[in-house]
Amino acid sequence: MQDLKLRTKRFAIDCWQLCAKIPKSREHDSWVRQLIRCSGSVGANYRASQRGKSTADFIYKLKIVEEEVDESVYWLELFLEIMDTNHDEINRLRKEGDELLAITVASIKTARKNKN
Template sequence: MTNDLKQRTKRFALDCWILCSQLPKTREFNAYVNQLIRSSSSVGANYRAAQRAKSSADFLNKLKIVEEEIDESDYFLELLFEVCLIEKLDFEPNFQPLMKESKELTAIIVAAIKTTKSTIQTK
């Protein structure tokens, strides 16, 4: 599962980058694009850091950061999607798989956080 999730989080960051490279290059788009690129790449980077945690508590804290970053990525995907609708840009097919993946990654990370919490509490 660890390697699979490492690959998925990396693929998510790359797919977000690909989407962002296709969006208009304006000051307004760039503000959201930059945020999405930062947060989506941070998901994988922080997940990798969690794998090197020094303790269960450290692992839990790092997973919480991953959860925050994936939620932030989801937020900027939603914003960019809605802006594209407002601007009448046809990017919907590009957004749907990424929004689905962000929801799936969130569910996986939340489950891992719950499992880790219960493990820590039973010790």
């Protein structure tokens, strides 16, 4: 499996590159900003989780990753609905987001199990 630090970083970069292709308009601007913020937060918070001060801190930070990647998938789903182009790229990013979400949830479950 690819290192998750690199994978979450790549996810943010790929979402940013998708957003650069979206037409600049008042209607798109808000959603573009939201996707850029939450997709970037996935990697930033994953990195922070790796420096957790305790198991509880690690889990707390992974819960943030879970929320941010789920939000990223939501914005990607919306773009898929409204965009006439880039469907392959959006679907690839959505699939990657779903995989990152599954990995994060599994990591949280494992950490909770090992904590007890």
